[in-house]
Amino acid sequence: MTSGIKKPAAGTLISFEGIEGCGKSTQIALLAERLRAAGKEVVLSREPGATPLGLELRKILLDPVYSPDSLTELLLYLADRREHCRLVIAPALQRGALVLVDRYVDSTWVYQGFARDEVETSLIERLNRLVVGDFWPQLTFVLDCPADRGLERARQRNLESGVVGVADRFEQRHLDFHSRVRQGFLVLADVAKERFRVIDADREIAMIHNDIWQKLILQDAVS
Numbered sequence: 236m237t238s239g240i241k242k243p244a245a246g247t248l249i250s251f252e253g254i255e256g257c258g259k260s261t262q263i264a265l266l267a268e269r270l271r272a273a274g275k276e277v278v279l280s281r282e283p284g285a286t287p288l289g290l291e292l293r294k295i296l297l298d299p300v301y302s303p304d305s306l307t308e309l310l311l312y313l314a315d316r317r318e319h320c321r322l323v324i325a326p327a328l329q330r331g332a333l334v335l336v337d338r339y340v341d342s343t344w345v346y347q348g349f350a351r352d353e354v355e356t357s358l359i360e361r362l363n364r365l366v367v368g369d370f371w372p373q374l375t376f377v378l379d380c381p382a383d384r385g386l387e388r389a390r391q392r393n394l395e396s397g398v399v400g401v402a403d404r405f406e407q408r409h410l411d412f413h414s415r416v417r418q419g420f421l422v423l424a425d426v427a428k429e430r431f432r433v434i435d436a437d438r439e440i441a442m443i444h445n446d447i448w449q450k451l452i453l454q455d456a457v458s
């Protein structure tokens with residue numbers, strides 16, 4: 236069976252991964268600003284929830300009212316990804332844009348697979364390939380920081396945005412789970428060194444940004 240989504244043309248797909256509160260969104264915004272200033276067409280996107288159908292799925296996925304099992308959750312994330320790929324990523328890459336995504340295929344491998352150990356990661360890998368076809372990331376930054384530091388930042392972010400006392404389903408999970416998530420991203424990065432760049436995210440925002448920028452230049456991804 237093929238994915239049915241056409242091959243990318245000139246564009247570049249870069250994904251950002253990491254535990255909750257690792258600072259992905261801040262770093263993606265800074266990078267986009269710098270790339271745009273350098274004259275690049277940049278498309279920012281995220282999962283789950285980059286399309287109208289995806290937004291509905293995001294609400295369901297993050298609502299603490301529901302407690303789907305790992306397989307149901309996996310299928311919902313994959314449905315969101317398929318829409319995202321078809322409606323946002325494929326068109327952007329086909330016209331040659333640089334696409335920066337906040338979470339993608341590796342989040343599913345880690346959250347629904349590695350960290351919970353209920354669905355085989357090899358199955359997730361196969362389903363991911365089926366869903367995205369040729370739209371695999373060329374480069375992936377893992378923003379790495381200790382789970383307790385990330386969770387503290389995520390809590391702080393919720394307080395500042397007025398979401399007092401309401402953590403989403405994922406933030407409610409135990410510290411051990413988030414430590415497994417961190418470990419999962421590091422395992423992936425170790426296995427596919429050519430695609431992954433692990434960034435120490437437990438530093439000043441500007442230092443992290445410069446680190447990402449240097450690695451991007453080295454990779455020639457923005458030339």
Ligand code: TMP
Nearest residue numbers: 282283312338339342343346347405406
């Ligand atoms: P966010 O807080 O980075 O927007 O991510 C929302 C949550 O969704 C986060 O806890 C991780 C989770 N997630 C998965 O469990 N599997 C996935 O495939 C994706 C994309 C996200």
